Amino acid sequence: MAFAGRRRTERLQTLALLLRAVPIGEADLVVTFFTEERGLLAALARGARRSAKRFVGLEPMHLLRLALDERPGAELGVLSEASIEHPRLHLTSNLARLEAAGRALRWVRDIAPAHTAEPEVWRELNRLLDELDEAPRRGPAEADAPALPPDAALVTTGLRLLGAFGWGLDLSRCVSCGRACAQGTSALADPARGGLVCRACGGGRLLLRAELRERLAAIAEGGEGTIPLDDLRTAFDLVEGALTAHASGR
Numbered sequence: 542m543a544f545a546g547r548r549r550t551e552r553l554q555t556l557a558l559l560l561r562a563v564p565i566g567e568a569d570l571v572v573t574f575f576t577e578e579r580g581l582l583a584a585l586a587r588g589a590r591r592s593a594k595r596f597v598g599l600e601p602m603h604l605l606r607l608a609l610d611e612r613p614g615a616e617l618g619v620l621s622e623a624s625i626e627h628p629r630l631h632l633t634s635n636l637a638r639l640e641a642a643g644r645a646l647r648w649v650r651d652i653a654p655a656h657t658a659e660p661e662v663w664r665e666l667n668r669l670l671d672e673l674d675e676a677p678r679r680g681p682a683e684a685d686a687p688a689l690p691p692d693a694a695l696v697t698t699g700l701r702l703l704g705a706f707g708w709g710l711d712l713s714r715c716v717s718c719g720r721a722c723a724q725g726t727s728a729l730a731d732p733a734r735g736g737l738v739c740r741a742c743g744g745g746r747l748l749l750r751a752e753l754r755e756r757l758a759a760i761a762e763g764g765e766g767t768i769p770l771d772d773l774r775t776a777f778d779l780v781e782g783a784l785t786a787h788a789s790g791r
């Protein structure tokens with residue numbers, strides 16, 4: 542019967558990142574994942590709190606492989622298997638890196654549309670987590686020192702996530718009147734409005750030095766570039782402010 546056919550559950554197999562786990566009832570968890578195949582989705586993990594062995598892979602930061610059953614129209618899938626496909630143990634043993642990675646995962650959790658594959662976001666998020674997982678390159682005495690400040694890596698990812706979601710910052714012209722910003726000049730930016738806002742249009746709360754503005758634009762385009770340490774705070778405020786402006790409040 543067609544009606545029965547529509548209600549059949551479908552097995553989804555996908556790589557995934559764990560974004561959140563919320564206890565429900567006596568023994569279960571509602572887990573939110575960002576998946577390669579289906580973007581953001583939530584599933585019920587039955588018995589996950591009764592036995593840690595039930596889903597050994599249910600940990601954040603590592604690349605996970607999942608199998609879950611989805612019924613068309615149902616809000617929650619049912620998790621049937623979870624395993625760690627690729628562990629990220631350097632990342633999970635360093636607090637600064639964990640905080641940076643956690644922030645990026647929250648951005649995606651708050652912004653990504655449900656049940657929509659986002660290949661660019663998937664790639665960028667995993668690229669960041671792999672970068673934060675790189676073994677320290679210095680001597681054993683500095684084993685905790687990351688290869689680069691985690692916040693710099695986070696700014697790069699934030700800029701690219703904005704582009705991937707279609708909200709790329711405009712760092713070359715005023716978002717209000719469209720007037721181009723002359724090369725080599727500093728400019729005011731309003732993250733919530735998506736880029737530069739010239740003084741005639743009210744300006745913005747962040748002052749971007751010319752060099753920073755150009756580096757941010759290059760990174761957003763996918764290029765390499767480092768953000769001067771002195772500018773990191775401003776760059777982070779810009780990216781965080783722009784991403785937060787698009788958060789749904791989930």
Ligand SMILES: [Zn+2]
Pocket residue numbers: 715716717718719720738739740741742
């Ligand atoms: Zn303007």
